[in-house]
Amino acid sequence: MAESIIQIQNVHKHFKGGIHALKGVSLDIAKGEVVVIVGPSGSGKSTLLRCINRLEEYNEGQIIVDGVTLDTAANINAVRRDVGMVFQSFNLFGHMSVLDNITLAQKIIRKRGKSEAEEIARSLLVKVGIPEKANFFPGQLSGGQQQRVAIARALAMSPKIMLFDEPTSALDPEMIKEVLDVMLGLAQDGMTMVVVSHEMGFAKAAAHRAILMDAGQIVEEAPPDILFSTPSQERTRQFLSKVLRH
Amino acid sequence: MGVSGQNLKKAAGKILGTIPGAEPESQIDAWWGLVILTIVVTAGLAIFSPDPYWRIIAFVSDGIWVTIKISVATFVLTLVAGLIGGLGRLSKNPIIFGVSTLYVELVRGVPLLVQLLWWYFAFPQIIQTLGRTFQIQALITYQANPELMAIIGFVFCYGAYMSEIYRAGIQSIPRGQMEAARSLGMNYFQAMRYVIMPQAFRVILPPIGNEFIALLKDSSLVSVVTVTDLTRRGREFSSANFNPIETWMMVALLYLILTLISARIVQWVEKITRIER
Numbered sequence: 001m002a003e004s005i006i007q008i009q010n011v012h013k014h015f016k017g018g019i020h021a022l023k024g025v026s027l028d029i030a031k032g033e034v035v036v037i038v039g040p041s042g043s044g045k046s047t048l049l050r051c052i053n054r055l056e057e058y059n060e061g062q063i064i065v066d067g068v069t070l071d072t073a074a075n076i077n078a079v080r081r082d083v084g085m086v087f088q089s090f091n092l093f094g095h096m097s098v099l100d101n102i103t104l105a106q107k108i109i110r111k112r113g114k115s116e117a118e119e120i121a122r123s124l125l126v127k128v129g130i131p132e133k134a135n136f137f138p139g140q141l142s143g144g145q146q147q148r149v150a151i152a153r154a155l156a157m158s159p160k161i162m163l164f165d166e167p168t169s170a171l172d173p174e175m176i177k178e179v180l181d182v183m184l185g186l187a188q189d190g191m192t193m194v195v196v197s198h199e200m201g202f203a204k205a206a207a208h209r210a211i212l213m214d215a216g217q218i219v220e221e222a223p224p225d226i227l228f229s230t231p232s233q234e235r236t237r238q239f240l241s242k243v244l245r246h
Numbered sequence: 247m248g249v250s251g252q253n254l255k256k257a258a259g260k261i262l263g264t265i266p267g268a269e270p271e272s273q274i275d276a277w278w279g280l281v282i283l284t285i286v287v288t289a290g291l292a293i294f295s296p297d298p299y300w301r302i303i304a305f306v307s308d309g310i311w312v313t314i315k316i317s318v319a320t321f322v323l324t325l326v327a328g329l330i331g332g333l334g335r336l337s338k339n340p341i342i343f344g345v346s347t348l349y350v351e352l353v354r355g356v357p358l359l360v361q362l363l364w365w366y367f368a369f370p371q372i373i374q375t376l377g378r379t380f381q382i383q384a385l386i387t388y389q390a391n392p393e394l395m396a397i398i399g400f401v402f403c404y405g406a407y408m409s410e411i412y413r414a415g416i417q418s419i420p421r422g423q424m425e426a427a428r429s430l431g432m433n434y435f436q437a438m439r440y441v442i443m444p445q446a447f448r449v450i451l452p453p454i455g456n457e458f459i460a461l462l463k464d465s466s467l468v469s470v471v472t473v474t475d476l477t478r479r480g481r482e483f484s485s486a487n488f489n490p491i492e493t494w495m496m497v498a499l500l501y502l503i504l505t506l507i508s509a510r511i512v513q514w515v516e517k518i519t520r521i522e523r
Contacts (some may be wrong), residue, residue: 057423073433081431091426095444104440106432150426157430 004028011061023216036203039213084154088166090146092138124152144175164195309479322401328408335413353406365399366471396468415450455512
């Protein structure tokens, strides 16, 4: 594959209270690659994802994103501009309309004018399939719609990488598909994506690589159809037997 | 209820409809009833028994303005002091956190009246002593301005209470809001300015409104440090005319009108800033 855009090198993370959440994780992600991370809760998969844009600090090792090492505050803000993040709980700004949610950072970080920012926002709302919701407030939307707005908000910054932290875990079953469809479209457009999710269907359809994490370490990585059907590690088999049962 | 009573209610409702915060379709609630009752009683006393009631109002009217001036000036400054204190209480920097925590704990443990006395009597002496020590003429002749000292004392005290309100308000906004703002590339202050504070402000509006009303009432304490506010003017009138019953009733009514109207203004601001759902 092409050159790597995210390099994670031997990263350790200790939480206050002595929990060793990441135990020397190393991972290279190539430009345009879609990586899905699965694993039991508490395995450190969300922590790893949050370390990539430094929402979580790590204690050891280093992470280089698009050639920039995350160390100084200026560096971190610069990297965050280019790395979109989608959260499990959407985290839309509740006091702003959908349109303002998508234009705010464009205006103050990307320094785009009001009309340009709104034009971009509206075209992204078309892309995620809810152009008619521009003037609604987040509280007036369904979970699936809110998550699609959150994706549009991240995309509005023209990111090079998109991180998804369990984007469908808080959604009702019938809304999961509408969000996954948007993510599938993104993957087909060639976006570099790191997705923490247990959506095996999405992983098989879109991901180049699936990673199983457990107890702060990467247990196994392989193309998703191989990882999910013929895993080489016992721990992976154990995990999958629990997840795939229903 | 008789027909005339219904009509009266309807007519009053129509008038109230023109006042923000009192919807025309809503019935007169107890609060508005109290406001009207208080104003009617006060006006009635002034009109039908101008001596002493109108004389009292005329005499203390400048005090009313001093009370309003001190309350509003203090309130505005307290909003700023509270923001700084509140952010300090949330700071990860141990020095900033320590200083702001010390300030809040210190102020909350000392009665407001004692603080006001300190600022009026002790603080100017400290300045003068410093002036003598370092031979600075401007400080040696320093004289305290009662109103300024009162406002400083109030801001110092209420700023601490306001800090805790700000802190609680900011903490009530889910962490995810800050994380989402930061993940879009905003720095801490941009995230505070555009995302956290606008939402926290709506949360803290009711307690802030309560603080203003408490402040308005506590402002009567400044009468002790020679500020000629409503209370002090009332005392002057009462001791000159030997009619404490009438004077203090009228002063109480005037305070009541101020606090009841303030409470309504607070409610109105809450209503227009509510987040649409």
